[in-house]
Amino acid sequence: MRASKGLTGQxxxxxxxxxxxxxxxxxxxxxxxxxxxxxxxxxxxxxxxxLEQKGFLKKRQEDRAYVYTPAQPQKQVVGSMVRDFVNRVFxxxxxxxxxxxxxxxxxxxxxxxxxxxxxxxxxxxxxx
Numbered sequence: 001m002r003a004s005k006g007l008t009g010q011x012x013x014x015x016x017x018x019x020x021x022x023x024x025x026x027x028x029x030x031x032x033x034x035x036x037x038x039x040x041x042x043x044x045x046x047x048x049x050x051l052e053q054k055g056f057l058k059k060r061q062e063d064r065a066y067v068y069t070p071a072q073p074q075k076q077v078v079g080s081m082v083r084d085f086v087n088r089v090f091x092x093x094x095x096x097x098x099x100x101x102x103x104x105x106x107x108x109x110x111x112x113x114x115x116x117x118x119x120x121x122x123x124x125x126x127x128x
Contacts, residue, residue: 006084007056007077014047015056019074025065 007015017032018024024032030044048068051057056077059066090096098115101107107115 007081010047011051011054011056012081014044014051015070015074015077018057018068019070023067023069025067027065029068 013033014029017029021028021032026041026045026048029048030039030041033039033044048057052059052068056071057068058071059068061067086092086094086097102112
C-alpha cells in the first residue's frame with residue numbers, strides 16, 4: 001500500500017470507467033478512455049496496477065485476462081476526496097465551499113433544490 005490514498009486526475013478517470021462498468025479488463029477501460037482522448041494501452045495497464053496497489057481496485061483472472069472490480073464504492077471514495085479537499089482548502093468547513101459555488105453561479109436552481117431537500121432530510125434525521 002502507498003502512503004497516499006488519494007487519486008490523481010487520471011486515476012479518477014479510470015475509476016469512473018470501472019465504477020460505471022462494475023468490472024472491466026484493461027482493454028475495456030482503454031477503449032472507453034479512447035472515446036475521450038488519446039492514451040496508450042500500457043499507460044492504462046500501469047495505472048490500473050497502481051490503483052490495485054493503492055487499494056482502489058481488486059483483480060481476478062478470467063481466461064487470459066485480469067478483470068478489475070472496484071474495491072470501494074464510488075460514493076465512499078468521492079466522499080473521502082471531498083472531505084480531504086474541504087479540510088485542505090477550507091480548514092474543514094464546507095460553508096465557504098457552498099457559498100463560493102452559489103456566488104459563482106455554479107449551482108442551478110435544480111441543484112439548490114436538491115441541497116434544500118438534503119438539508120431538510122438531514123435535520124429530520126438529527127431530531128430523531
